[in-house]
Amino acid sequence: MKYNSQKVAYWFFALSMLLFGIQITYGFIMGFAHMGFDVLHGWIPFNTARAVHTNCLVMWLLSGFMGAAYFIIPDECERELINPKLAYVQLISFAIVGVIALIGFHFNWWEGRKFLEIPRPLDYLVVINVLIFIYLIGGTIWKAKRYTTTSIVLFFGLLMAALLYLPGMLNTVSQTVDSFWRWWVVHLWVEGVWELIMGAILSYLLIKLTGVDREIAEKWLYVIVGFTFLSGILGTGHHYYYIGTPKYWLIIGGVFSALEPLAFLGMAIYAVKVKNLGERNHPNKMALAWSIGCAILSFVGAGFLGFAHTLPQVNLYTHGTLVTAMHGHLAFWGAYAMIVIALITYALPQLTGRKLHDSKLGVFAFWSANIGMIMMTIAFGIAGVAQVYLERKLGLEFLSVQSEIEVHFLGLVLAALVFSSGCIAFIWNFVKHGMPRDTQIGSKVYE
Amino acid sequence: MLSKKSARTFFIAGTVITFGCFIVLTIDTFKKIPAQTNQHNLSESAIRGKHLFDQNNCMGCHTIMGEGAYYAPELTKTYEKRGAKFIEMMLTDPEKMFPGKRKMVKYNFTAQEKQDLIAFLKWVGEIDLNGFPPKPDLQVSQQSVSNLPGNQPSIIQDMCMSCHSLGGQGSQEGPGPALDGVGSKYGVEYLRRWLSNPEEVKPGTEMPNLELDKETIDELVSYLSKLK
Ligand code: HEM
Ligand code: HEM
Ligand SMILES: [Fe+2]
Numbered sequence: 001m002k003y004n005s006q007k008v009a010y011w012f013f014a015l016s017m018l019l020f021g022i023q024i025t026y027g028f029i030m031g032f033a034h035m036g037f038d039v040l041h042g043w044i045p046f047n048t049a050r051a052v053h054t055n056c057l058v059m060w061l062l063s064g065f066m067g068a069a070y071f072i073i074p075d076e077c078e079r080e081l082i083n084p085k086l087a088y089v090q091l092i093s094f095a096i097v098g099v100i101a102l103i104g105f106h107f108n109w110w111e112g113r114k115f116l117e118i119p120r121p122l123d124y125l126v127v128i129n130v131l132i133f134i135y136l137i138g139g140t141i142w143k144a145k146r147y148t149t150t151s152i153v154l155f156f157g158l159l160m161a162a163l164l165y166l167p168g169m170l171n172t173v174s175q176t177v178d179s180f181w182r183w184w185v186v187h188l189w190v191e192g193v194w195e196l197i198m199g200a201i202l203s204y205l206l207i208k209l210t211g212v213d214r215e216i217a218e219k220w221l222y223v224i225v226g227f228t229f230l231s232g233i234l235g236t237g238h239h240y241y242y243i244g245t246p247k248y249w250l251i252i253g254g255v256f257s258a259l260e261p262l263a264f265l266g267m268a269i270y271a272v273k274v275k276n277l278g279e280r281n282h283p284n285k286m287a288l289a290w291s292i293g294c295a296i297l298s299f300v301g302a303g304f305l306g307f308a309h310t311l312p313q314v315n316l317y318t319h320g321t322l323v324t325a326m327h328g329h330l331a332f333w334g335a336y337a338m339i340v341i342a343l344i345t346y347a348l349p350q351l352t353g354r355k356l357h358d359s360k361l362g363v364f365a366f367w368s369a370n371i372g373m374i375m376m377t378i379a380f381g382i383a384g385v386a387q388v389y390l391e392r393k394l395g396l397e398f399l400s401v402q403s404e405i406e407v408h409f410l411g412l413v414l415a416a417l418v419f420s421s422g423c424i425a426f427i428w429n430f431v432k433h434g435m436p437r438d439t440q441i442g443s444k445v446y447e
Numbered sequence: 448m449l450s451k452k453s454a455r456t457f458f459i460a461g462t463v464i465t466f467g468c469f470i471v472l473t474i475d476t477f478k479k480i481p482a483q484t485n486q487h488n489l490s491e492s493a494i495r496g497k498h499l500f501d502q503n504n505c506m507g508c509h510t511i512m513g514e515g516a517y518y519a520p521e522l523t524k525t526y527e528k529r530g531a532k533f534i535e536m537m538l539t540d541p542e543k544m545f546p547g548k549r550k551m552v553k554y555n556f557t558a559q560e561k562q563d564l565i566a567f568l569k570w571v572g573e574i575d576l577n578g579f580p581p582k583p584d585l586q587v588s589q590q591s592v593s594n595l596p597g598n599q600p601s602i603i604q605d606m607c608m609s610c611h612s613l614g615g616q617g618s619q620e621g622p623g624p625a626l627d628g629v630g631s632k633y634g635v636e637y638l639r640r641w642l643s644n645p646e647e648v649k650p651g652t653e654m655p656n657l658e659l660d661k662e663t664i665d666e667l668v669s670y671l672s673k674l675k
Contacts, residue, residue, distance in 0.1 A: 033518065033549075041550045046518045047507020112504035114515055149451075173494045175571055176484045179514060180476070215451060222454035230461035233469050242579035243512045244484045245476050250577065252472070256465075316581050320513030320521060387517075395583025397608075398520040399548055400619045 001350040001443065003074040005081035007436040010351050011091050012067025013344050016060045017427050019098070020337075023056035024420050031416055034402075034409040044106065051105040051117040057332060058115065059098045064340030065197055066094070069137050069158060071347050072204050076151040077144030081136055090132045097125045113178065115186050116168045123169050130162045149218035150204050153225060157196030164188050176244035183239040190331070191232040191260060191302075196225050198298070198339045199267065205291045205346055206271060208447065210278025217274065224266045231259035238310050242319055250312040257310045261303030264335075271295035284349060284446060286357045289366055290342035297338060297370070301330025301377070317392045322405075323384035330377040341426065349446045351436040356429055365426035372419025379415050383408035484574045496567025499560055508551065511571060513579060519551065524580060526569040530605040534568060535561050536657075544609060546622050546653045596673040600666045606657060613674075622653050630674040638668045 029049040110117040167184035203221045237253020305327040309318040383405045390401040506515035511522045541551035608617030613626040645654040
């Protein structure tokens with residue numbers, strides 16, 4: 001860690017870990033409910049559990065991205081943040097808004113639109129909060145000693161993510177129009193601007209960890225994000241097949257979304273290639289493992305499993321079934337959860353001065369979480385394909401099908417146990433690192 | 448080899464061009480949505496229904512137009528499939544309509560609010576969704592269905608099938624028994640009493656009083672007694 005203000009990143013990471021823990025807990029509630037044990041229904045009905053699960057996910061990833069930005073930007077710009085105190089204000093207000101939203105979900109206070117459940121009054125607070133964040137990051141880059149492609153792409157991704165929150169706040173009366181705008185947020189985030197954020201963090205990590213030439217790394221970054229937008233923007237059409245929008249989206253969405261895996265494929269090839277090219281032998285092996293793992297699993301989860309149901313002929317049958325949940329889990333995990341975890345693994349030894357990254361616990365966390373998540377994906381996949389066949393092909397009643405596939409949720413919960421033990425190990429290792437230390441400022445160890 | 452500058456040009460040009468196309472298509476889509484969704488039928492009541500649907504996060508358990516959660520039935524065609532009466536009873540007491548099954552939240556809606564939600568579901572059901580939900584193309588029960596007597600009252604599909612099965616369709620695992628052959632099991636009088644008020648015939652039964660009117664009961668009884 002070179003600069004004092006990078007320390008704030010630690011607290012964003014800590015918030016991330018907390019929300020991650022809550023997310024997993026509520027995941028189990030839903031897993032059990034699907035198995036037929038909805039004993040908590042009176043207190044935490046399924047829709048509450050789900051809103052907490054997915055909103056915790058989005059919040060911990062955003063908190064991770066913000067922490068990443070506060071860590072990376074001073075380093076790339078070679079200066080302190082323009083106003084470190086304000087960064088703490090932003091952190092605390094972000095946490096408060098998040099906690100209010102999560103509590104509200106338990107009292108039927110929400111907007112009830114998938115992934116955008118946060119109630120409207122809180123949306124305005126989110127906007128203010130993000131404005132502060134963008135101001136801090138943008139201002140720091142503005143006054144920077146040097147401009148790097150990595151920092152520009154990261155900033156651009158964060159700025160666009162903030163702007164794209166706004167279409168989700170439009171008031172609508174028609175379910176079709178509502179859904180149309182909802183995808184501007186959900187799709188253009190995960191299959192657009194978040195990929196910029198991910199690509200930039202990945203490029204930063206690879207430059208640091210493998211010592212690859214910056215020129216080469218950043219050229220690749222442009223090619224990858226170029227493919228992302230080229231396919232991803234019009235690829236939004238794969239959500240406009242069956243919601244009451246014109247038929248031409250079947251062709252446009254089908255063709256362009258089918259190209260989306262290219263960006264993820266590019267990322268995977270790039271990471272593996274750079275790992276072999278790089279001359280540097282960085283001691284933080286686990287950070288490299290998470291980075292390469294991220295590039296590969298994001299291709300599997302987002303690219304491959306996304307492609308599997310993106311053509312309109314297939315999507316007609318899989319639309320709105322557990323097949324989507326299968327894809328959603330591995331895509332979010334591989335692309336965004338893993339990139340945040342990779343950066344945390346890289347940053348922690350620098351922030352705290354403790355060299356725990358290659359500990360047995362850290363290695364166990366990596367394998368257990370990833371193997372567990374792949375098993376969960378398989379469980380969701382089998383349940384999903386069975387559901388599609390029985391419900392959409394054979395025409396059985398929804399609830400009859402659900403009792404038929406209950407057993408796969410036993411599989412899911414068992415896989416989730418493997419997954420969670422890895423996650424707990426990771427969080428425990430995080431705690432063991434302790435707090436950031438001032439003695440680390442200016443230290444070059446583990447850079 | 449590609450230079451960094453041309454890589455950047457590729458990124459910027461690709462983004463600008465596709466985003467331009469996306470905006471043009473968005474404008475065109477907004478011109479076509481009103482016709483495709485029958486916006487002229489979108490009544491005040493249906494709009495209130497949409498807001499109730501959002502405020503209570505029904506999408507947190509159900510899918511609608513294929514979006515939402517995968518825990519409860521897809522609601523796009525529920526109005527067509529079950530009818531207003533069933534939905535109304537569902538919104539009054541879900542446990543009564545699906546005893547012992549997966550739980551839905553019991554809401555305290557006013558009569559007006561229930562009508563609003565029904566109006567909303569009716570409107571959604573009429574949108575042209577380019578073929579979604581798909582017709583089950585491997586459905587096997589077609590043939591056994593055709594062995595059933597003709598003129599089936601529509602209420603059987605709407606209401607009874609959520610608890611009973613008949614000719615291989617409907618709920619296979621209860622809570623009610625299959626209705627095949629009830630005609631030989633019970634006489635007309637019994638069926639009439641049963642449908643008017645199951646509780647009176649068999650205290651503590653799980654079949655709810657569906658508050659059917661006399662004509663419907665007559666129609667049902669004459670149909671059921673043909674199921675030999
Ligand atoms: C990291 C990137 C990605 C993430 C995090 C992600 C996540 C998700 C999530 C959470 C959903 C459910 C959304 C909802 O119903 O509100 C979804 C739907 C979908 N995704 Fe992705 N996705 C990613 C990339 C992709 C890619 C690259 C493709 C195509 C090649 C794709 C194809 C689809 C399709 C077709 C659906 C709609 C499923 C349906 O009709 O129910 N996704 N994705
Ligand atoms: C203990 C581990 C977990 C369990 C048991 C679990 C279980 C579930 C269940 C049952 C659903 C609801 C599906 C439905 O609507 O019926 C769900 C939704 C979801 N979960 Fe998880 N989950 C876990 C961890 C995770 C993790 C780590 C991530 C992200 C990296 C994640 C991302 C999601 C997403 C994006 C959805 C929404 C999917 C969609 O709408 O298509 N979950 N989860
Ligand atoms: Fe998408």
